[in-house]
Amino acid sequence: MGVEICVEGLTKSFGHQVIWRDVSLTLPAGEISVMLGPSGTGKSVFLKTLVGLLKPDRGSITIAGRDITRLREHDLYEVRKLFGVLFQDGALFGSMDLYDNIAFPLREHTRKPESEIRRIVLEKMDMVGLIGAERKLPGEISGGMRKRAGLARALVLDPEIILFDEPDSGLDPVRVAYLNQLIVDLNAQINATFLIVTHDIASARQVPDNIGLLFRRELVMFGPRQVLLDSDEPVVGQFLNGRMQGPIGMAEEKDAAQVEQELAELGAGHRRGPQGGKGATGAGVTPRLLPSPGIVRPPRWQDIADRESGPRAREGADL
Ligand SMILES: Nc1ncnc2c1ncn2[C@@H]1O[C@H](COP(=O)(O)OP(=O)(O)O)[C@@H](O)[C@H]1O
Numbered sequence: 038m039g040v041e042i043c044v045e046g047l048t049k050s051f052g053h054q055v056i057w058r059d060v061s062l063t064l065p066a067g068e069i070s071v072m073l074g075p076s077g078t079g080k081s082v083f084l085k086t087l088v089g090l091l092k093p094d095r096g097s098i099t100i101a102g103r104d105i106t107r108l109r110e111h112d113l114y115e116v117r118k119l120f121g122v123l124f125q126d127g128a129l130f131g132s133m134d135l136y137d138n139i140a141f142p143l144r145e146h147t148r149k150p151e152s153e154i155r156r157i158v159l160e161k162m163d164m165v166g167l168i169g170a171e172r173k174l175p176g177e178i179s180g181g182m183r184k185r186a187g188l189a190r191a192l193v194l195d196p197e198i199i200l201f202d203e204p205d206s207g208l209d210p211v212r213v214a215y216l217n218q219l220i221v222d223l224n225a226q227i228n229a230t231f232l233i234v235t236h237d238i239a240s241a242r243q244v245p246d247n248i249g250l251l252f253r254r255e256l257v258m259f260g261p262r263q264v265l266l267d268s269d270e271p272v273v274g275q276f277l278n279g280r281m282q283g284p285i286g287m288a289e290e291k292d293a294a295q296v297e298q299e300l301a302e303l304g305a306g307h308r309r310g311p312q313g314g315k316g317a318t319g320a321g322v323t324p325r326l327l328p329s330p331g332i333v334r335p336p337r338w339q340d341i342a343d344r345e346s347g348p349r350a351r352e353g354a355d356l
């Protein structure tokens with residue numbers, strides 16, 4: 038069913054370099070959350086800290102009632118089994134075919150017989166649309182297929198939590214759209230807690246229940262998708278709209294006077310803008326991505342479908 042992750046007052050630095058400080062948020066069980074932020078703001082460091090690969094300086098990460106920042110290596114090993122992680126490049130072994138790559142965690146962490154392993158591997162390959170590619174090497178397939186193979190591998194131990202590090206990086210927009218649909222479909226099927234780190238604004242607007250934004254060593258905001266899409270907070274507005282005007286600069290942070298001027302211009306222009314409505318982002322125009330029609334929607338997704346598109350969305354839900 039997925040588990041809740043509660044992060045409180047988390048701070049991480051390397052030497053004198055503070056990556057982020059005092060990060061507090063709760064990833065609700067079974068929901069999809071997205072973490073946005075410019076490059077180098079420590080999104081990957083955040084994911085690695087959640088799985089216990091990096092130790093924070095301060096703060097707590099509570100999962101299933103235990104603060105994992107205080108666990109010994111042996112107990113941490115057990116907690117890590119709750120996680121599936123899709124690393125940025127898929128992190129596949131180049132000399133192993135897809136079947137062996139995906140079977141790897143099962144052979145490493147369980148004593149299941151090969152017949153059982155085969156059943157699980159083929160089931161997960163089917164879920165991500167890779168049936169027939171079992172004997173391909175990672176170097177022989179497209180970037181999109183590599184991501185899906187990495188995802189199948191992240192699924193084999195039936196994780197309660199899945200972390201995705203820029204699943205859309207390096208993919209063309211059509212592949213990103215397919216991947217987003219796959220993520221939503223998987224969430225409806227396995228009901229784990231998802232955290233997706235991404236740069237892709239379209240994905241961030243359509244896919245999650247919750248959005249967070251890391252900027253200038255802080256979590257600027259974390260909350261329900263609609264709240265951030267409607268937010269007047271300048272950094273949130275700039276990022277969710279991919280604008281040049283705002284506090285986020287090309288290389289470094291901009292000076293305050295320039296930001297103020299840009300925001301004033303933007304404010305004047307925006308009121309005349311086509312989207313109108315509340316906040317700076319026109320949230321009403323971005324519908325939530327729903328599970329594919331063939332997927333039986335658990336109650337959580339049925340509620341979302343009803344809210345998004347009215348009771349008619351029920352049609353086809355039980356195909
Ligand atoms: N193991 C490490 N040791 C020292 N510095 C690190 C380490 N990992 C990441 N960093 C630094 O932390 C910062 C954030 O990195 P990262 O989390 O990869 O950013 P993002 O994923 O948001 O692009 C960078 O300045 C990076 O150089």
Ligand SMILES: [Mg+2]
Pocket residue numbers: 080081082202
């Ligand atoms: Mg990263």
